[in-house]
Amino acid sequence: MTARRPTIDDVARLSGVARTTVSRVLNDGPNVRDEVRARVMEAVKALDYKVNPQARSLAGGGSRLLGLVFASDLESEPNSFYHSALELGALRGCLELGYQLVTRHIPLQSADRQQQVYDLIAIQRCEGLIFTPPYSDDAPLIAEVLRRGCKVVSISPGGAGRGLADGVGMDDEAGGYDIARRLIELGHRRFAFMGGIEGHLSADRRLDGLMRALQEAGLGQADLIQVRGDFTFRSGVELTPRLLDDPLHPTALVCANDDMAAGALSVVHGRGVKVPQDLSVTGFDDTPVSAIVWPPLTTVHQPLKDMGRRAVALLASRLTGGRSEAEPEFDCLDHAVVERGTAASAP
Amino acid sequence: MTARRPTIDDVARLSGVARTTVSRVLNDGPNVRDEVRARVMEAVKALDYKVNPQARSLAGGGSRLLGLVFASDLESEPNSFYHSALELGALRGCLELGYQLVTRHIPLQSADRQQQVYDLIAIQRCEGLIFTPPYSDDAPLIAEVLRRGCKVVSISPGGAGRGLADGVGMDDEAGGYDIARRLIELGHRRFAFMGGIEGHLSADRRLDGLMRALQEAGLGQADLIQVRGDFTFRSGVELTPRLLDDPLHPTALVCANDDMAAGALSVVHGRGVKVPQDLSVTGFDDTPVSAIVWPPLTTVHQPLKDMGRRAVALLASRLTGGRSEAEPEFDCLDHAVVERGTAASAP
DNA sequence: GCCTTTGTTGGAAGCGCTTCCAATTCACGA
DNA sequence: TCGTGAATTGGAAGCGCTTCCAACAAAGGC
Incomplete structure (x- = not known):
């Protein structure tokens, strides 16, 4: 009934090596024989040992500070759940791994936005930065940050962001495919x-997935009408009539995010169309709005919190693990169709 | 250009006392002369010294683990922004203060819910617990937790929760008053x-505030029609027609939360009533939904993130500060009317 | 005036970990 | 066979803080 958690010394004792060696194994350090490494890992498992992040960061030196960079401006402001969820995940990761986090909102339109990012490195002494869109695709910025010795993870990188630095995101194409499959x-x-x-790019890939599902079902361009909104509730409101009045008479409306779906829903209600009996509507992201509208929105869950956490984990592995010079890696997280009340059998 | 942050030893040296004494001052310990205490605080200020939470928690022993308890069930699920924002704030606080956090969702309907809370103390070894409504008003539970030596903070306690343990929240009455004042x-x-x-209780107090503002303006019961919803979008949808068709013909609709206001908005749109020209609508809480609907909702900001952070700070001060046996305290945070687009001059 | 009590301060031992550096082993080529 | 360098391992010194305990001063009690 001893409550004390096992320490690195317990592991060292059990595996018959020095504490130093255990530390090396734990940090993917070099110069450890495979046999020893295995023995240590075994002891770790046997004792259910977890490193104490506080101790690690005390001893490890360095600032242990990470930065989370948002491009908040009037346009993206509505999306504050997006920010919260990412930060929440990142904070969880930091707490687990013993890092500190500063969250910085840097407007795209500020002239010295690059400088603000560099200050995060030079003044605050961040050891790693997490970029959210559209910073996650700002190749010159990312390159410069890396050049200054600061690690980078991009959230949902589209084109330019990939390959330059580590990334985290979901498979948008598959998300679009899955929701379309379900409707089919x-x-x-x-x-x-x-x-x-x-x-x-994210939204475009969702459409790609939808198209793939249609083709698999023997359908094509003629069976789809599409419009472009701007992700806002308002654009959902404005564009929906055009869709409803189209001669195609769609029975399913797939939206690239939840907010537009919510807008669509409100228009549809106003017209007396029954959801989901007469029309199925789906969203994307699974933000709180999807659970708030009526009927609750069937949507695709985007694991924002996990993305935040994974971003921190990637940074941590670059900073302490053996990955410090490894090839950039993209961490693709699972999504899931969340069935609520707006998708049902075609009329 | 030395980047190193000052340590406790720097403070000790500057103020001419031992490290131990500085530590005592920093932790509100007893047995320090006022003169010495002042001298130390001066040095702290001069050096802009901040304790290193990692080191503190390493040395301090104890689990340094706090628990955040939600009563998530199907009914409160939609409110997930509420959860996220509180947890986000709590995590920020933990990072700052060097605590760990476990977040636990314990359904109200689970028969062993008390036991699950006690397990948080006995098995996980939480040193403090943050209760959210309705746990924050569960007096027997709180009393038992305290009896077991675990500190408690209640979020938005109504009746029973106050006085038993520390609490954090906002002044709902004033919030209701402020929004009503603005409309008047x-x-x-x-x-x-x-x-x-x-x-x-929270929602009832908002109404109290509204009534006070009305009375101050020489208005009374006859100038107000009221209904009770259940905080959901759907109830907003269902109840709004009753309000619009009332012979009073209200020009302002004050809702006790944002979700119901969003529901009201969608009905109002459907009827061709213009917001805010013909009717003003206000929400409460300033959740993301308020920025997503059209027009964006004028509402009262409830500082959920700050509440989470303050809850952790209160717990921390109970655990290490001199407040360990102090009288319970209620920390009332500032709210603010957020003017967006749904409140304008009366027609 | 001496001894105990109370209040105030400092010394020193860690908390659990990383990391520098020295020690040891091993595989080679000379 | 011996020397050399590389690979592998261990010893020990802290990281910045809390806290136990000893030291000392001031204040009462006889």
Whole structure:
């Protein structure tokens, strides 16, 4: 009934090596024989040992400070759940791994935005930075930050961000595919898609997935009408009539995010169309709004909290693990279709 | 250009005392002359010294683990922004103060819910617990937790929770008053109030505030029509027609939370009533939904993140500070009316 | 005036970990 | 066979803090 958690010395004792060696194994250090490494790992497992992040960071030196960079401005402000969820995940990761976090909102329109990022490194002494879109695709910025010796993780990088630094995100194409598959299973054959602003790669890939599902079902361009919104509730409101009045008479409306779906829903209600009996509507992201509207929105869950946490983990592995010079890696997290009340059998 | 942060030894040296004494001052310990205490504090200020939470928690022993308890069940699930924001704030606090956090969702309907809370203390070894509503008003539970030597902070305690343990929240009465004042300033004289479920003290106090503002303006019961919803979007949808069709013809609709206001908005749109020209609508809480609807919702900001952080700070001061046996204290945080687009001059 | 009590301060031992550096082993080529 | 360098391992010194315990001063009690 001893409550004390095992320490590194317990592991060292059990595996018959010095504390130093255990530390090396734990940090993926070099110069440890495989046999010894295995023995240590075994002891770790046997004791259910977990490193004490506090002790590690005390001893490890360095600032142990990470930065989370948002491009908040009036346009992205509404999305504050996005920010909160990412930060929440990042904080959880930091607490687990013994890092500190500073969250910084740097408006895109500020002229010295690069400098503000560099200050995070030079003045605050951040050892790693997490960039959210659109910073996650700012190749010159990322390159310069890396050049200054600061590690980088991009959240949902589109084109430029990939390959330059580590990244975290979900498979948007598969998300679009999955939700479309589900609707096809429910008997839908005529679709409408409400996309996002041009150039937003994430949303475009969602459409790609939808198209793939349609093709697999023997459907094509003729069975789909699409429009582009700007991710806001308002654009959902404005664009929905065009979709409803189209001669195609879609029975399923797939939206590239939840906010637009919510806008669509409000218009549909106003017209007396029953959801989901007459029309199925789906969102994307699984933000709180999806649970708030009526009927609650069937959507695709994007694991924002996990993304934040994974971003920190990637940074940590660059900073202490053996990955410090490894090839950039993209960590693709699982998504899931969340069935609520807006998708049902085609009328 | 030395980057190193000052340590406790720097403070000790500058103030000419031993490290031990500085530590005592920093932790509100007893047995330090006022003169010495002042000298140390001066040095702290001069050096801009901040304790290193990692080191403190390493040396301090104890689990340094806090628990955040939610009563998530199907009914409160939609409110997940509430959870996220509180946890986010709590995590920020933990990072600052060197604590760990476990977040636990314990359904109200689970028969062994008390046991699950006690396990948090006995098995996980939490040193402090943060209770959210309705746990924050569960007096027997709180009393038992305290009896077991675990500190408690209640979030938004209503009746029973106050006085038993420390609490954090906002002044709901003042919030209701402020939003009503604003509407009165805008010339409104006929009001509708959409409240929450019976017994939800927080929402009731918001109504109290509204009434006070009305009375101050020479208005009374006759100028107000009220209904009770259940905080969901759906109840907003269902109740709004009753309000609009009332012979009072209110020009301002005050809702006890944002979700119901969003529901009201969608009904109002459907009827062709213009917001805010024909009708002003206000929410409460300033959750993301308020920025997502159209027009964006004028609402009262509830500082959820700060509440989470303050809760941790209170716990910390109980655990290490001199407050370990002090009288319970209620920490009332500032709220603010957030003017967006749904409140304008009365027609 | 001496002894105990109370209040105040400092010394020193860690908390659990990383890391510098020295020690040891091993595999080679000379 | 011996020397050399590389690979592997261990010893020990802290990281910045709390806390136990001893030391000392001031204040009462006889």
